[in-house]
Amino acid sequence: MVRTPLTPEERERGRFLGTLLRDARGERSMTEVAAAAGVSAETLRKIETGRAPTPAFFTIAALAGALGLSLDEVAAACALDERSAAAA
Structure with a gap:
């Protein structure tokens, strides 16, 4: 299976x-x-450095839980529209 390139x-x-x-x-x-x-340190490293920009939902949920973040906080921090508006 060929993965579609990321935008x-x-x-x-x-x-x-x-x-x-x-x-x-x-x-x-x-x-x-x-x-x-419950993930590998290499997985976390790849996510933090942007080498794994689209991790699985359950990976994000597990990391958010371990860091005391809500999924709402994660979604808001990653919303491009809000970041674009703040930069303008």
């Missing part, structure tokens, strides 16, 4: 998600947060 908007949303997770992690180690979420 620039999808890549940008992935960068927003990575920044949000990195900021929420704060001083906690990547390994500690990944273990609490």
Whole structure:
């Protein structure tokens, strides 16, 4: 199965998600947060750096839970319309 290339908007949303997770992690180690979420540290690293800009919903939900974020907060932080309006 061939995966459709990501749009620039999808890549940008992935960068927003990575920044949000990195900021929420704060001083906690990547390994500690990944273990609490039940994902590998490499998966978290890829998401934080934007190399995995479209992680599975359950991965996002698990990371949000481990970091004390609501899914509403995650969705709002990754909304392109709000970021575009704020930049204008």
